[in-house]
Amino acid sequence: MEGLFFKSWRKRLWAQVEGHHILEVGVGTGKNFDYYPQDARITAIDFSGQMLKQAAQKRERKNVSVELELMDIQSLCFADNSFDTVICSFVFCSVPSAIKGLKELYRVCKPGGQVLLLEHVLSSNRLIAALMNLLNPIVVRLVGANINRNTVKNVKACAFTSVRVDDAGSDIIKLIEARK
């Protein structure tokens, strides 16, 4: 899946990064390291110590310049207006309170800066959405991720000045660019 499908989405996501000071939230094992822009100052956080341990090993292996920190997206330990770009991929399916998390991303983003999210969301097809809603509790139990989040709607409910969605023809994968 990663090689066939997600790599091109990741490239598309990271091609949109602006500015020098970048925050990646929900870094996981560091699957985005290959796409980090050169010469940027990057901090990456996750609330899983195990994920950060793997990310730290990958950082050494690939000689990536990134500061890794244990932190919850829902209560970030950064000052307001700190980052030019706040970015994540496939994270808001598992953040317990998506709105609380998105408000934190907004808070730490500089005015005029951007929050970029690559996420899988609930289908707009009613039949498929019904199936996703039905299966969601099982998927949550198995892998801890929700397959029925309406992340575009959640981002639009925050105070961003503009929200642009690139779906490249996909009903379920969305690249969301929200400007503060």
Ligand SMILES: C[S@@+](CC[C@H](N)C(=O)[O-])C[C@H]1O[C@@H](n2cnc3c(N)ncnc32)[C@H](O)[C@@H]1O
């Ligand atoms: C599906 S993984 C995606 C990892 C990586 N972004 C990628 O694209 O491969 C979701 C990651 O988000 C992290 N995560 C979920 N909720 C979080 C929260 N509230 N605060 C920090 N990290 C969180 C998880 O620990 C996990 O590493």
